Amino acid sequence: MARGRAAGYDDQRAAILAEAARLFARQGYVATSMNQVADACGLSKASLYHYFRDKYALLTHIAEGHVRRLLALVREVEAECADPVRRLPILITRFVDEYASAQDAHRVLTEDVRFLVEQDRERILGVEREVVAHFSQCIAAARPDLGLQALDKPLAMLLFGMMNWLFTWFKAGQPLDYPDLAPLVAELFLNGVCGLQAPASRLSSAMPAHAA
Incomplete structure (x- = not known):
C-alpha cells in the first residue's frame, strides 16, 4: 500500500x-x-529533493503557479461582474493587489521564463496570453469602437506595461501603499480609455474606400 503524504x-x-x-x-x-534554497528553508539538501527534483522544477512551479493564479483571478472577477465597464477597474485593482503580494514570483515570471525549455515556456506563456486576452475582451466590450479598430489588445498591453513593472520602481509607504496605488492605476487607465480618440491613421484605414 502506498504511503500517503x-x-x-x-x-x-x-x-x-x-x-x-x-x-x-x-x-x-x-x-x-x-x-542556497535548502539553507533558506532550513532543510537539508536531501530533504529539499524530497519535495522538488531539481532547480528547474522550482522555476517551472513558480512561473506556472503565478500565471495560473492570475488567470484564476480574471475568471473570478468575470464571475462576479458581468458589466465590462465596472469589471475593468476591479480587474486592475485586483491585479495590482496580487502583484503586491507576489512580487518575487512575478519577477521570476518576467525575467527567468527564458530559461525554460520550449515546451514548458510555451505552455506558461500560453496561459499568460490567455490572461491578456481576457483584458482585451473586457476593453473591447467596454469600448466596442476600439475593438473594431483592433486597439483592444494594444491597450491591454499598455495596461500591463503599467502594472507589470510597478515592482521595479514603486516603494510602498513612501507615501503611498499598494492599496492606495491600485485605484490610481485604474483611474489613470480608465480616464484615458474613456476619452481616447483613435489615431488618425487608424480612423482613415477603418473608413470604407468610397467614403474618401
Whole structure:
C-alpha cells in the first residue's frame, strides 16, 4: 500500500517555492543553487529533493503557479461582474493587489521564463496570453469602437506595461501603499480609455474606400 503524504507536505512545498522565488528574484535563477534554497528553508539538501527534483522544477512551479493564479483571478472577477465597464477597474485593482503580494514570483515570471525549455515556456506563456486576452475582451466590450479598430489588445498591453513593472520602481509607504496605488492605476487607465480618440491613421484605414 502506498504511503500517503505527511501532514504539512503542501505547506512545506509552498514555503520552499516562496523562498526559491525570493532567491531567484534577488540574485537570478542561474546564480541560485539548490544548497542556497535548502539553507533558506532550513532543510537539508536531501530533504529539499524530497519535495522538488531539481532547480528547474522550482522555476517551472513558480512561473506556472503565478500565471495560473492570475488567470484564476480574471475568471473570478468575470464571475462576479458581468458589466465590462465596472469589471475593468476591479480587474486592475485586483491585479495590482496580487502583484503586491507576489512580487518575487512575478519577477521570476518576467525575467527567468527564458530559461525554460520550449515546451514548458510555451505552455506558461500560453496561459499568460490567455490572461491578456481576457483584458482585451473586457476593453473591447467596454469600448466596442476600439475593438473594431483592433486597439483592444494594444491597450491591454499598455495596461500591463503599467502594472507589470510597478515592482521595479514603486516603494510602498513612501507615501503611498499598494492599496492606495491600485485605484490610481485604474483611474489613470480608465480616464484615458474613456476619452481616447483613435489615431488618425487608424480612423482613415477603418473608413470604407468610397467614403474618401
